[in-house]
Structures are given as C-alpha cells and as structure tokens.
Amino acid sequence: MRIALNARILQAPRTGIGHYVAELVSALAHEPDVELALFHGWGWSSVLPEAAMPGYSRLTPLLRQIPGAYQARRWLEQRRFDQNQTQGIDLYHEPSLWPLAFNGPTVITLHDLTHLHYPDTQPPARLREIERRLTDGVQRARLILTDSQYVADEAQACFGLPAERFVVAPLGVAARFRPRAPEAINQVLKAHGVEAREYFLCVGTLEPRKNLTLALRAHARLPETVRQRFPLLIAGMAGWQRDQFNDELRASLAAGQVCLLGYLPDEDLAQLLAGARALVFPSLYEGFGLPVLEAMASGTPVILTRHSAMPEVAADAGNYIEPDDPDTLRDAMTLLIDDPAHWQACREAGLQRAKLFSWERCAKVTARAYRQAMGD
Structure with missing residues (x-):
C-alpha cells in the first residue's frame, strides 16, 4: 500500500500531535506492506524532517492577522498535494484536522474535540477553520482513528456516525522515556x-x-x-x-x-x-x-x-x-x-x-485500518 500521509505539522515544534506523527511514521516503517509518501505542505519526502524548535517561522503570527490567509495557504497546499495524486497513492491519511481533498479512500485521526468543549481555549481564527472543515472531513473519511475510546464515543455522538467507522489506536511511548539513575x-x-x-x-x-x-x-x-x-x-x-x-x-x-x-x-x-x-x-x-x-x-x-x-x-x-x-x-x-x-x-x-502501550501496537492498528479502508 502506498500511503500519502500529511506531515506538515512536523514543520512546527513537536508537541502532542507532532510527536504522534513522527513516532507513527517511524513505527510504520516496520509494516512490510506500507510505503509512506510524506506531504510537508509544499512538496513530498520519504524521510522525517528534523524536529523544529520555537521560532521556526515568524510568518505564523502575521498570517493570523491577514484576512483569508488560512484559505490562501490551504489552496496552495491543495495544489501541491494534487501534483502527486496520480503517482500511485492508494490511500490518504490525515493525522490531524482538516483533511485535504483526495480522490480515493481517506483515513483521518481525530485526537480530541477540544473546540467543542472549550472553544474559548482556541484562538478565534483557528476555531473558525476547525468549524469550517472538521465536519466535512469526518464525513468524508472511510475510517476515523482515535487515540482513546473516550474520543471515539463522543465523536460518534457528535457527528451521528456508526461505531464501525471508528478505530481506536492508543498512542505509544518513545524509548527515551525510561527510568534513569x-x-x-x-x-x-x-x-x-x-x-x-x-x-x-x-x-x-x-x-x-x-x-x-x-x-x-x-x-x-x-x-x-x-x-x-x-x-x-x-x-x-x-x-x-x-x-x-x-x-x-x-x-x-x-x-x-x-x-x-x-x-x-x-x-x-x-x-x-x-x-x-x-x-x-x-x-x-x-x-x-x-x-x-x-x-x-x-x-x-x-x-x-x-x-x-x-x-x-x-x-x-x-x-x-x-x-x-x-x-x-x-x-x-x-x-x-x-x-x-x-x-x-x-x-x-x-x-x-x-508496558501496555507501544508505538508498534499503534502502527499495527493503523496499518489494519488502512487495509480495511481500502476494502481488503
């Protein structure tokens, strides 16, 4: 399976979702039938980028002040993404919010519904984008991965979708997190x-x-x-x-x-x-x-x-x-x-x-979701 995975979030300093993408990509490398093509917003790569540090982009705060900036960037990203859709991509995985348009099976990861429970904790411009795009993305996805059963349950109720559209893939823990003398x-x-x-x-x-x-x-x-x-x-x-x-x-x-x-x-x-x-x-x-x-x-x-x-x-x-x-x-x-x-x-x-959690387990559940979404 050749999987297009949106890795644009790795351009930012790695917090929760960024670590999820990086660790999942590394673990999926051990799945013999999974070949990843990583989309980084302006092009494609087969390798993970180096982790960014704060200050990686001084444009982000400016973009928030420009009317239509999010939409313009989105349009450009879609154009870049479309350039590789004819190159043997079998499935598109969006590991965060707002999946791009793809003429084929799509899997998304829905990490939480923070914007519904605590809308005041989101910057207004970001909240507007979530509200514009998330519902459509969830409805278009063949399968929706969640990190926990809790999110799967609340998303089923929120979007009115059947349980079989959801796959729970608990996160793992990187090797650097271990007891130390x-x-x-x-x-x-x-x-x-x-x-x-x-x-x-x-x-x-x-x-x-x-x-x-x-x-x-x-x-x-x-x-x-x-x-x-x-x-x-x-x-x-x-x-x-x-x-x-x-x-x-x-x-x-x-x-x-x-x-x-x-x-x-x-x-x-x-x-x-x-x-x-x-x-x-x-x-x-x-x-x-x-x-x-x-x-x-x-x-x-x-x-x-x-x-x-x-x-x-x-x-x-x-x-x-x-x-x-x-x-x-x-x-x-x-x-x-x-x-x-x-x-x-x-x-x-x-x-x-x-010990019950690992990125290898997360990757195996994710790879099975890919196969299921493709109809295998």
Missing part, C-alpha cells in the same frame, strides 16, 4: 538548579485548557520550606493567552519556587521527567494525555484529573484530583513527598501500566 541525569538537572526527586514537573503548552493555574495555586499552598525544597518546573511553549499566568507566577518566580523552562529538547524533557518527584497534569480535557504515559514509563508518579480520556491511560496508577480544587492537588503533592511507600507503589504501578 540520578547520576545519568545530573547534568540536565543541575542546569535547571534541581536535584533528583526534589521538584514537581508540569508539561504542556501554556494555554487555558492545560489548567496550569491550578498547579500554581496548589504549589503556593504548600508550606514555605516545602516550596523551597520542591520547586515547580513548567516545561512548554508559550501558547495562546499566556498572560493569564502573570498574576499567579509573579511572586513564585521572584522567590525561585516556580520556574518556566520554555520548550525543551526532547532528551532534556525525558531526563527531567525521569527525575521529577511527580508529573502534575491538571488538564481540563485530553484526547489521550501523552505526558501521563511518558511519565509512567519514566518511573515517575502522575497527578492528574479524572476527566476525558486520561483515566484510560493512567488507570489505577494515577493520583486523581479535582480540576478546580487546589487543595486536592496540594494534598496529593504532599502525600507523594511524605509517604515513601505510597510514592514507590505509584512508581511501580505506572511502570507496569506503561
């Missing part, structure tokens, strides 16, 4: 001024949906001596409405109790995850919650909300909190500090849980 990660930890197991870590783009203000408020309710010993590190790009954090951050940043790390290289983030006391992940809504899986695979306990798809990932290995109650998060953090037996039990449960 303190001496193996000391250099990265030292660069950020922390010691192994003596900091909490948040991972995610700084945007409202990630609910990072809850982490800030909970951490601020810890005793002063505890905040000094166990600072809160926040790793992620500056997202939409980052200014919302200014009030909560100012005092904690000045005291050295909270540190904004920005977007980190993959290996640095993996080492920080392996060394944290716990991952704090208070997100309001996730179609999967990849950092939760990555933390568990790294031997680090997770604190998370029992909302959306996240319990499918963490199951009994998670420390669950209420998304609007900083006291429950403070108590969960305190327990993981004060009770070594509880911390160790959470670590072991997470390691066992993470």
